[in-house]
Amino acid sequence: MNEEQLISRLRENGYKITPQRIAICKIVLSNEKHPNAEQIFEEIKRKHPAISMTTVYHTLDMLKEMGMLTELRFNSQPSRFDPNTSVHINIICKGCGVIWDYSSDTLRNKWNHIISEIGKQPIGQRLDVYIICDDCKKNLHQEK
């Protein structure tokens, strides 16, 4: 999504357009590493030191309300934010917390099949797979 599309989307949804909001949206929507709010704030501060954490939180809420961002909540760790709202699997390392997206034709085909079996139109979904990544495996090995 380019800036023009973003602005018209915000307008359609009745949100005020401010340069700060646009700057935050651009950073959040282009970060596919599933950052937490703190990491998003750090990234924004580097380019826009005047933006406050409160503005960041409000903008994250706004993107969530518009269905452009998914908040992945965890029991004992801060939420992570995912701009990929299409059907995909979050592959999550239990060791270091790295998350990456997996999607394929197989997944999409099976998913459509499952949804037709369920017989209801989904308004959202979350698919997580937990693993130990190669780096964490190496570290575990070294500690022994």
Ligand SMILES: [Zn+2]
């Ligand atoms: Zn994801």
Ligand SMILES: [Zn+2]
């Ligand atoms: Zn790891």
